[in-house]
Amino acid sequence: MSIGELLQERMLFLSTFLRSPGQVGSVTPSSKHLAQAMTKVVPWEQVRNVAELGAGTGAVTKYIQEAASKDTRVLLFEKDDVMRKDLCLQYKDYPCYTDATGLKFAMLYEQMDQLDCIFSCLPFFNFSPKLREQIIRQVLLSLKEDGLFIAFQYSKQMQKQFSQYFDIQSINFVPLNIPPAFVYVCTKKKVVYDELD
Numbered sequence: 143m144s145i146g147e148l149l150q151e152r153m154l155f156l157s158t159f160l161r162s163p164g165q166v167g168s169v170t171p172s173s174k175h176l177a178q179a180m181t182k183v184v185p186w187e188q189v190r191n192v193a194e195l196g197a198g199t200g201a202v203t204k205y206i207q208e209a210a211s212k213d214t215r216v217l218l219f220e221k222d223d224v225m226r227k228d229l230c231l232q233y234k235d236y237p238c239y240t241d242a243t244g245l246k247f248a249m250l251y252e253q254m255d256q257l258d259c260i261f262s263c264l265p266f267f268n269f270s271p272k273l274r275e276q277i278i279r280q281v282l283l284s285l286k287e288d289g290l291f292i293a294f295q296y297s298k299q300m301q302k303q304f305s306q307y308f309d310i311q312s313i314n315f316v317p318l319n320i321p322p323a324f325v326y327v328c329t330k331k332k333v334v335y336d337e338l339d
Contacts, residue, residue: 171198171199171201172198172201172202172263172294172319172323173201173316173318173319173320174201174205175316175318175319176201176202176294176316176318176319176323176325177201177202177204177205178205179294179314179316179325180202180205180261180292180294180325181202181205181206181208181209181261182209183290183292183312183327184209184259184290184292186209186210186211186214187211188258189210189211189214189258189259190213190214190215190258191214191215191254191255191256191257191258191259192206192210192214192215192216192217192257192258192259192260192261193216193217193218193219193245193248193249193257193259193260193261193284194206194216194217194218194219194260194261194262194263195219195242195245195260195261195262195263195264195277195281196219196220196221196242196262196263196264196265197218197219197220197225197229197238197263198220198222198225198263199225199228199229200228200229200232200233201263202261202263203216203218203229203232203233203236206261207233207236215252215254216233216235216236217236217237217238217239217245217248217249217252217254218233218236218237218238218239219238219239219240219241219242219245219248220238220239220240221240221241221242226238226240237252242262242264242277242280243273243276243277243280244280245277245280245281245283245284246280246283246284249284256284256285256286256289257284257285257286257289258286258289258290259285259289259290259291259292260281260284260285260289260290260291260292261292261293262281262291262292262293262294263293263294264277264293265295265296266293266295266300266303267295267296267297267299267300274303278303278307282307282330285330287330287332288329289329289330290327290328290329291308291326291328291329291330292325292326292327292328293325293326293328294316294323294324294325294326295323295324295326296321296322296323296324297324298313298324300326301313301326304326304328307330307331308326308328308329308330308331309328309329309330309331310326310327310328311327311328311329312325312326312327313325313326313327314327
């Protein structure tokens with residue numbers, strides 16, 4: 143990425159943050175260190191269906207694209223119109239949808255059964271309790287039994303709620319990000335999976 147493109151990406155992110163701080167959560171895109179921390183834990187040779195929630199300017203999407211095989215199908219979700227249009231131009235092979243609460247609907251439309259991995263760049267703690275529950279339920283319904291839910295947050299405030307639904311395999315601190323972030327690597331709790339089915 144050229145310096146001009148990098149500046150353009152940062153300005154887009156900042157302007158989006160100023161318009162909707164509760165939806166974005168930060169003034170700058172995720173760093174490569176954070177993107178790598180999220181994607182390196184995935185057994186990509188076993189992954190066929192992936193979703194990224196809150197794809198933003200594609201900071202994590204870029205590393206998903208680099209790691210995924212040519213057969214891996216990727217769904218993107220981004221609420222902001224400007225960012226979503228830019229993602230559609232950058233990642234033409236990745237269908238991009240507006241709302242993560244419609245994850246199951248998007249999968250049905252794309253004829254995808256279950257997801258091997260879901261990445262989340264959403265600022266969950268900024269959301270209302272109702273919206274958090276809606277998105278988490280979509281994740282649980284969409285993720286296969288042994289699939290991975292990988293989410294970054296800027297604090298550990300979501301740890302308690304995540305642990306109600308997921309077995310947290312690890313929480314990895316990434317200091318080289320603005321602000322520093324925590325990467326949650328989770329799998330579905332079997333009891334929750336049974337209740338939803």
